[in-house]
Amino acid sequence: MMASGYNAKDEDGHIAVAGLGGGALRSRKPENTAFKQQRLPAWQPVLTAGSVLPAFFIIGLVFIPIGIGLYVTSSNIREFEIDYTGVDVSSPCFNCSQNFNWNSTKPCTCSIPFYLDQSYESNVFMYYGLSNFYQNHRRYVKSRDDSQLNGDPTELTKPSKECEPYAFHEHKPIAPCGAIANSMFNDSLELFYIDPNGTKVPVPLSSTGIAWWTDKHVKFRNPGGNPNLTAAFQGTVKPVNWRRPVYELDSDPENNGFINEDFIVWMRTAALPTFRKLYRVIQKRNGLMPTLPRGNYSLDVHYNYPVRSFEGRKRVILSSISWMGGKNPFLGIAYVSVGSVCFFLGVVLLFIHHKYGNRSSSADMSH
């Protein structure tokens, strides 16, 4: 890459070592070692246009194909997005979105029809997306008690002060405590395939396997060995914004309480204010049928989660994934452009090298 080659000039130093016979007598004489005399063999790259040139070309030539590969991979991913916030008056969810209250008793549902013009062949991942929701706010991120979530019985009734002011409600400990849990996304989404004959066929949505394995099995645990969750959470109250206590999140005991996967996914706070979280997976049933065939669909939303107060948006995303995750053309573009820039700079350096390089090149010095 760079002008290189190990320096061989230091070898003569070692001859002198042999001549140092009476070294023992002169204690103060410094030792003649390559290290102490700062003569360690070394690679001394000199950065000039000529020596750096290959590096630029190589980077360019490697990056561009990678970039193309990544781009192609990304563009093969199918993604469909529906905004159901209901900002528009024409939107089916407009009425529901007018409700800013967390604990309104009246459930509000709305149904959004959409059309998929291409079928999804493999597993489809269903996400809900929120915009303008600062899950990464410093105080918000901290507002949780991991010990409580890990099933520590003492912490269950004595949430840590990090959870304040969502640790106690009317002097009873909140389980799960903290602002993150309190603000958990509580819309429920259902997907229906509308047959050409007009019947609504519910699309089976799998609610397990959406959280990290380690979260589900290590980090989050229900308190005690008690199989009866209701008893286990005795003495605690639900978070103020919740409609149901934590032990009623799901009927499946393996997906209830703290180990409810929707809950676990929510607890993994997003890095950026616009984020999506995995909601359901649509498993491919058999080899022949597409997971989601082309056609009309309807998304039924139990609209509970108010976002209009902070100008938030709610979306549902249906996406297939590849080996490198979801659809994101950026990395491919980045690779291609960085590669091209490198290649271009390489050409510039080539020019500089030819025009000016001779002046300082070592060959000319000896004149």
Added chain:
Amino acid sequence: MARERGEEEDTGGTGGKSAPKVKQRQRKKKTKESKTRTVHANILYDSAKGEESPNRHYANNKIKTTKYTLLSFLPKNLFEQFHRFANVYFVFIALLNFVPVVNAFQPELALAPVVFILSVTAIKDLWEDYRRHRSDKEINHMDCLVYSRAERRYVEIYWKELRVGDFVRLRCNEILPADVLLLSSSDPDRLCHIETATLDGETNLKQRQVVRSFYDLDCDFNPLKYTSVIECEKPNNDLNRFRGYIIHRNGRRDALYKDNLLLRGCTIRNTEEAVGIVIYAGHETKAMLNNNGPRYKRSKLERQMNVDVFWCVIILLIMCLFTAVGHGLWMFQYGDKRPVFDVLSPEGTDLSPIMSAIYLFLTMIIVFQVLIPISLFVSIEIVKICQVYFIHNDLELYEEETDSHLQCRALNITEDLGQMQYIFSDKTGTLTENKMVFRRCTVAGVEYSHDANARRLAMYQEVDSEEEECVSHGGTLPRRDSVTSHTSARVVLRSQSTKSHRRTGSRAECSSKMDFMRFHSQSLSTLSSDLCDIIDFFVALTICNTVVVSSPNQPRQKVTLDKAGMVSFLHRVINMFRRINLGMRFELKSPVKTIEDFIKRFTPSRLTSSNNSSSSSLNRSNNRGCSSLISSPSADSTLTKLDEEKTAPDLQHDFTPVPPYEAESPDEAALVYAARAYKCSLVGRLPDQVTVELPHLGKLSFELLHTLGFDSTRKRMSVVVRHPLTDQITVYTKGADSVIMDIIRPPDTGTSLRKRQKKIICRTQNYLNQYAADGLRTLCIAKKVLSKEEYACWLQRHLQAETAIQGREELLFESALRLETNLHLLGATGIEDRLQDGVPETIASLRKAGLQIWVLTGDKQETAVNIAYACKLLDPRRIHSPLSLNQEACMYLTNNINNMAAADLYPSLPVHRLGLVIDGRTLAYALDRSLEDKFLAVARSCRSVLCCRSTPLQKSMVVKLVRNKLKVMTLAIGDGANDVSMIQVADVGVGISGQEGMQAVMASDFALPRFSYLQKLLLVHGHWCYSRLANMILYFFYKNAMFVALIFWYQFYCGFSGSAMIDQWYLIFFNLMFSAFPQLITGTLDKDVSAETLQHLPQLYRSGQNSEEYKPYMFWMNMIDAFYQSLVCFFIPYFAYADSGVDLFTWGTPITTIALFTILLHLGVETKTWTWMNWLSICFSVALFFTVALCYNASCPTCYSPSNPYWTIQRLLQDPLFYFLCIITPCSALLPRYFYRACQGTLFPSAVQVGRQLDKLPPETRRNILSLSRVTTGSPLSLQPHFLSTNKPLPKDNEGTNNISQTYKKEDAGKDKDTSKDMYSFVNSEGDTLPYTKDLPRGELNISCKTPEALNTSPEVSHGLSPSLVTSPPLLSPTDSVVLPPEHGPPCVRYKRSSEEGIQGQDRTEHKIQVAL
């Protein structure tokens, strides 16, 4: 009994007569209490158990150098550490974390780095303190013998139990436990020899003498009989001063001197036993008071760094403020509708946006704290320690001869070595070897060459076996023999340095031959007078000094045969008989019976009529002896020939081998050795007596009445002796010619004598000038005979002066002045001081490196100038060029300074490549506040400056002036005590561990064995240290800014809430662990250019001088680069993960990884030398990061709130996206820098880069180029100007110089119209083109081109000059090497050819100037 008597005396005095006196004293005592200390013997108060002891208030001898006790350690150590501002800052930040509304990190974790740094320092301190404690304990428990009254004998006690007033008995090789006044010694001469190596490093023995009143005790000292009281000054730290007096029972007072005091820490040598009384104990001893901590200097780089740390603080505050305002606005936009993610305060209360913003400001200070690097200060110290280690271990800085290597005494200014601009050097012992060789002398106006002897004398000090040979040959050794017998390498070596003297040597021989003729024609009366002078001359050489005859190893026995006849006259007569007998052993077979007989024998039949004629002249028969005195081995002296055959056989037996001499200064030793070569040898010196062995006379003992020591104001020393032969009080004075010549007075009697004396003085002056011109150090010897009355009169006042406590120095000084008048000139000596090896080469290459070298010496102007020529400081090739002219002009001006009392422009003729020679008196004017600017303006435009005859104070004033006014980095190098002040003032003080003791070394920051090592120290180590540290500091700033900026960008995406996507652990340990090692390795080992190239191309040093590695703009460039890189490192992951389900720390961890890679690769781009250690450290860093991350992420699923990074990195490592990010981000982040470096390397490489390219070449090619590059214009260095031209002259400076030159014009316009015109227009052109010293080399050429125009004397001049200079393109000039040394082949020829005319032209210019003068 004794006690009672003592008390009685103390309170009541001895009689009525002294009663009022005592009262007076008591009254005074109260007022004087603060000024003196009274010491009574403890023995008197034994029963009082110390409670009533008057000494109880004085410190006891227990020492405690520890700083802490077990209890006080923590608070005290912390308090001390918090003196460092940075520590306070970091602790403040850590504590801020404990405020709930503010806390950004887990408070305990935030404390970790601070606690780590503090505890490392604390442990280091504790360990040091423990060591101190142990050594204290050891010292406190050493044994010493103290007299116990109860047991009436000396008993052993611990040192710590010793009290002031105790009597201590000291044995040979014992260490002194306290400052002890010597009361008794087993030595027959009442002396005690001590070695002061622990105090000042000098290993020669020093004599201390028993207090005068206890001198005559014939029996052993009995403490019980001691009743005196000692009054002395308060404890102080001046090792060379002790004043006080002892009051005896009978009221008699005796003065006490420093010679009576034995200092704590010294070792008793050569003395079997001594007894003394403790005066100062424990912490009040002089040694302890001198025990100052190490000096702390702050290097230039560090000062510059602190400015940038300050900028970092500003940036930090701006960033915090920005974020705080952003947060306020962010909250404000939601109004009353509080979103769910904006969590209320723990109390559930709502925060207003403004309050929130204020809290956030504090939070951000914590989050961004990394910007002010806590580890920077620690890292810098580590790197500096490593640098010091390497400098210590450099083989090339080790001198085998003396087994000494370079010592770094100041650990924290290594990088300053790479930035020096001015060197102030002492001459003697620094440039020269300070091995003085007696070369020639003139006695009574006749000159004697000493050429061969000089060689032989050199052998004295080196080869003992050869000495014997010389001795056996005696004075009759023919000159050629001595040459052939010592064709050692030494002589060959020397021949170079003495080249300049050869010419004068032969002349001197001629002159002495002429003298021979004159001798024959002269009358006998003058001859004998001359002979007296000759004898006196050699006697003066021998005794007028403080040289001690050393008898190492065995305890001292009486060396001399005669036991001083100082008691009474009778005593002396007896002695004299014996001496005569001894002396005449070989010559006079018949014994002498009376003293008259003796005098008759020794008095020449024709007495001279000089004022001492009555008794002092010697017998004619002694002519032989006298003549042999001066029978130099050069054998040119006619006197030798007169009676050569007779002296030869005698001398062999007469000359007893004498042990080596120990002198305080090498000059003295040289003189004594020289006198010994003429058979006038010093055999013993006691405080009251000097024994001299003269041929035919044997040993003569001179009673030494007084020694008036040398001081720099008087510039002379004198001894007052009683001449054993004549019994006259004689004063011998030796000193600088300038002062001696002023106090010489020709005798009043007889006009012919007067005439002769005048002639002698005149002739001696001529010789002195010659000596000086030959670069010899000159000394004048004079004598004076005092009559009894005169002496008595003087003695009375002198004794008063000696016993005075207040102002004793001044009184003694005046007393000496009174004595040293109306002297009779005996002769003068010329001593050669050889140049050290490699000095000219070193100076030449240091100058090429752009260093201005000033020589500040106390020597004569001519001597200094000659040495300057010899070491190429002034250009000897240009003797006939403007240089020498201006030399003369300067001298002319300096010599006439007295006439130009108020004039200001005296010593100057600023023309490029000129030397400015200025002497001490002129310097005194030049350093005046009103003139110093002008002086500097002149001085810095000169090629070199020579200050001669300067005092130590002036030296330091000059250094201070240059340092403060020109704002340059100064280095002072010297070897003697007179350089100490200069060494301390300069930015870097270098001491030469040479001949003159250790004071300079003790005061210095670096100590070198020889001057020539300065070259490698500055050019190689200085350059490396500077460039390493500068790069490391810049890198540190970059690194922290880049890392912190990542978090800053994130604030835009987290509502300015102070959230960080980087795990707090990574955030806190990133600097301390992950990125710490590679930069330390690079900072320690990186070599931009190899040592060989650096030494061959001194021009590369300029990069350090101009601070090219670390300029203020570079800080900002680094900051901008850091911001760019952080943008890349932030936004590539941002877009790659945009709108995905990624959580905070799964997104933050790749960013941390990427940042680490980028930072390490950045270091890689900046690293110039990759050794295996660099590779290892980088691999280690990466491995460490991943190991820590893996362990940390797997360790605990519930801990580390709030990040809880459980299994994050493990998942990331399975994600291909992570790897793609890790590849592209560092590449694109470093792209601009890498590209810039490549372009810079090709398009406008700095000199250093060219040097690196040279390093790449095979060794032989490189050698060729290096040798060529000095002369060829097409050398690679032709690229340099690009770089250097960025140094634009400072406009301010420029104006300043202009103003100066204008004022010059104004002030002198009226004075000397037509003469000054040319000169000052000269100055003006200087001012225009020489704005400041850094540009000097470039300016040089311009000036030389312009000068003729400015002078405008004749068209040919400019015509003649310019081609010679234009041949080398001006751009090349920064490499001073283009100045074409003559020894190089073709280009030189070209130079000569083209400038032949030019030289003529220059000659003409000279002329003009001379006329102008």
